[in-house]
Amino acid sequence: MAMTIEDKLGLNRFNVDSTPHIQIDGEYADQTLKERLVMACPAKLYRLREDNTVEFSYEGCLECGTCRVLTGGRIVKSWDHPMGGMGVAFKKG
Numbered sequence: 001m002a003m004t005i006e007d008k009l010g011l012n013r014f015n016v017d018s019t020p021h022i023q024i025d026g027e028y029a030d031q032t033l034k035e036r037l038v039m040a041c042p043a044k045l046y047r048l049r050e051d052n053t054v055e056f057s058y059e060g061c062l063e064c065g066t067c068r069v070l071t072g073g074r075i076v077k078s079w080d081h082p083m084g085g086m087g088v089a090f091k092k093g
């Protein structure tokens with residue numbers, strides 16, 4: 001049986017850096033951009049709280065850069081790869 005995307009993502013390993021490699025402004029005002037960001041992250045690391053601020057967890061980041069490109073300096077205030085040897089280790093491409 002073919003593996004689903006979720007099955008493949010579940011094989012990845014993360015060496016989590018204690019310092020977040022992405023910083024956000026969760027109180028940014030543009031509601032449409034916030035909703036797009038929540039939908040765009042393939043790892044589902046962004047979430048809209050009931051008060052419409054954005055919650056973010058960096059630990060499962062796939063380092064794809066989508067959030068950085070999508071927001072262009074808005075919401076995602078700084079983006080970098082984790083320190084060498086840290087972050088995601090892909091197991092199935």
Ligand code: SF4
Nearest residue numbers: 041061062064065067
């Ligand atoms: S780099 Fe990719 S996986 Fe990581 S938080 Fe941004 S969109 Fe999500």
